[in-house]
Amino acid sequence: MAPNSVRQIATVAKYELLKYLRGRRLLAIVLLTIIISAIFLIVPPAIGAQYPKDPTQFTVNVLSFLGILSILSATFFGADAIVSEYESKTGYFLFPNPIRKTAIFVGKFIASALVSVGAIALYYVIAVVSVRVIDGSIPANTGLSFAYSLVYLFAILAIAYLFSAIMRSSVYSLVLTFFTFFLILPIIDAVGSVAKFKPWFSITFANGISQYIFDNPYPTDKIFTTAAPGASGVGVQTYSLAQYYPEVRLSLIVMAVYFIVAFVLSIFLAQRREM
Amino acid sequence: MEPIAIEHLSKKYGEYVAVNDLSLTVERGVCVGYLGPNGAGKTTTIKVLTNLLRASSGKAYLNGVDVIHHPKAALDGVGAVVETPEFYPQLTPEECLSYVGTIRGMSGEAIADRSHAVLEQVKLLEVADKRTGKFSKGMKQRLAIAQALLHEPSILILDEPTSGLDPRGMVEVREIIKGLIKTDITILMSSHLLYEVQEVCDKVAIIDRGVLQTYDSVANLSAGHDVTVTINTLEPITPPEFRAINALHDITSVKRTETLALKVSFTGGPEAQFRVLRGILNTGVKVVSYMPQRAAIEDVYLQLVPEGEA
Structure with a gap:
């Protein structure tokens, strides 16, 4: 008799992890993490520059790559997790078994989350150890920053799964996931500065809390106004630009809502999807 | 309680009716050949029975359990090969079998014993520890048959089981099926190969444009x-x-x-x-x-x- 769903979820997660361990994507993420960390650590002394004197600033610099790492993890480990079962016909092997599609989905998500968390954790460890070795201290709020990064990671992973549950092609799902977080939402965030609306609803904007949490005090929104000669050199034209900062509580809520909605919706769609 | 019972099953894709009010009952220990031209509804029926498609209306029972509403319980004693499944290229045949065996609640010892037996049966024992990524279509079809037999199912649902096999492989798969028929297993097997069905099966169901045309024993039809x-x-x-x-x-x-x-x-x-x-x-x-x-x-x-x- 088929075991309960919890054991089946663990089985799916175990074999998904085995697939990741033998695949190239995990290796690519780990190598990328190490290379990027090395660039931050090796380049300054190599070009005769010094590391930032403020350990917090140094940590922020190193962690600036974290957003891209999270996007790559979500893309590599989530964007084709569901669609590939249909596209590559492995679903014909897995689905006609006594297991609910929900269990398959959750098992896959756990495996994706584990490897992605592993990649993010590795990056934090490298950053923290480097700062500790170079400056002899660990900036306050590093733990909080890590926690916020994980909330962001889970949210974009759930969205990647949603794309994977909707799309008919792995390539489209991979491209859509990557460009949504790498290009589309950051453009909306940037437009907010010019058009003077705060993109609090944008998940990439909300992710800023993992960096700004190092600032003391936590930054607040600002409007900059600059003056420039008017058209044909006549008169003076003033321009204003907003600098918005995500609020911690609201951003956590936004990311949590993205996670819950995307996760539930993708389970529902994956369950209804036919081979 | 019949092992396979389909009642007024229909599957529609918009206006297109793939299976139309199909009713079919397969008795225990009987091998049924499911015949029909391309697009007749054979694979659609099999996909509904194996929870790969949702029926538009009607019911389907496997060992008395409603497969549409309780697929997990219904598929418990069922082995299935639908189309030519692909396997995860990173996994070996042993790992693929261990994967489905664990999902089915088999013990580690049972998985090891049965994996050896079924891989030997489908002549894949020599490549049991090789990753499936470079397997030929025929090897994948053999592995698909192995995973369907792993848990010694009481019902076997096969969608063109000899598809992709070379002539020797076809003969070997037919021999495997013939060997199974001697046991108490119930088999529903779709095929394009009429002589194969006549050679292997006890009964034949012919479907065309989603409608069951006939269902009788091979002897009566002959x-x-x-x-x-x-x-x-x-x-x-x-x-x-x-x-x-x-x-x-x-x-x-x-x-x-x-x-x-x-x-x-x-x-x-x-x-x-x-x-x-x-x-x-x-x-x-x-x-x-x-x-x-x-x-x-x-x-x-x-x-x-x-x-x-x-």
């Missing part, structure tokens, strides 16, 4: 349809020999096609075929070969499925 055999002889058949053959019981027509060849048609199943052969030999004709030109099932199929659809 009865009442002429079987034509081509007979090659060592020496030319003399007019008295020709008349003697024509006068044999069961014979419906005799036609000389070449100097050393005849086409003889008769009514009946394998027993009639034997009687005709014995009668021809008794006339003194030196028979070199005696080959049924086409299976009786083929006649039934061609009669029920109009031209241009296959």
Whole structure:
């Protein structure tokens, strides 16, 4: 008799992890993490520059790559997790078994989350150890920053799964996931500065809390106004630009809502999807 | 409680009706050949039975459990090969079997024992620890059959099981199925190969444009349809020999096609075929070969499925 769903979820997660361990994507993420960390650590002394004197600033610099790492993890480990079962016909092997599609989905998500968390954790460890070795201290709020990064990671992973549950092609799902977080939402965030609306609803904007949490005090929104000669050199034209900062509580809520909605919706769609 | 029971099953894609009000019951220990032209609804039926598609209406039961509403419980004692499944290229056949075996709640020891047995049965034991990424279509089909047999299912659902196999592989898979038929297993097997179905199955269901055309035993379907055999002889058949053959019981027509060849048609199943052969030999004709030109099932199929659809 088929075991309960919890054991089946663990089985799916175990074999998904085995697939990741033998695949190239995990290796690519780990190598990328190490290379990027090395660039931050090796380049300054190599070009005769010094590391930032403020350990917090140094940590922020190193962690600036974290957003891209999270996007790559979500893309590599989530964007084709569901669609590939249909596209590559492995679903014909897995689905006609006594297991609910929900269990398959959750098992896959756990495996994706584990490897992605592993990649993010590795990056934090490298950053923290480097700062500790170079400056002899660990900036306050590093733990909080890590926690916020994980909330962001889970949210974009759930969205990647949603794309994977909707799309008919792995390539489209991979491209859509990557460009949504790498290009589309950051453009909306940037437009907010010019058009003077705060993109609090944008998940990439909300992710800023993992960096700004190092600032003391936590930054607040600002409007900059600059003056420039008017058209044909006549008169003076003033321009204003907003600098918005995500609020911690609201951003956590936004990311949590993205996670819950995307996760539930993708389970529902994956369950209804036919081979 | 019948192992497979389908009641008024329909599957629609918009306006297109893939399966239309299908009702079919398969008794325990029976092997049913599920025949029909491309797009007739065979694979759709099998996909509904294996929880790969949702039915638009109707019901389907496996071992008395509603597969549409309780697929996990319904598929517990079922092994299935649907189309030619792909396997995760990073995993070996042993790992693939361990994966589904664990999902099915088999113990580690049982998985190891049964994996060895089924991989030997499908002749994949030598590559049991090689990753499936570079496996041929035939090897994948063998592995698919192995995973379907792993847990010793009471119901086996096979969608064109010999598809992608070379002639030797086809024969071997047929032998595996024939071996299973001797047990209490119930088999529903779709196929395009009519002789394969006639050779292996007890009953035949023919579906066309989503509608079940007939469902009966191979013997009943064969009865009442002429079987034509081509007979090659060592020496030319003399007019008295020709008349003697024509006068044999069961014979419906005799036609000389070449100097050393005849086409003889008769009514009946394998027993009639034997009687005709014995009668021809008794006339003194030196028979070199005696080959049924086409299976009786083929006649039934061609009669029920109009031209241009296959």
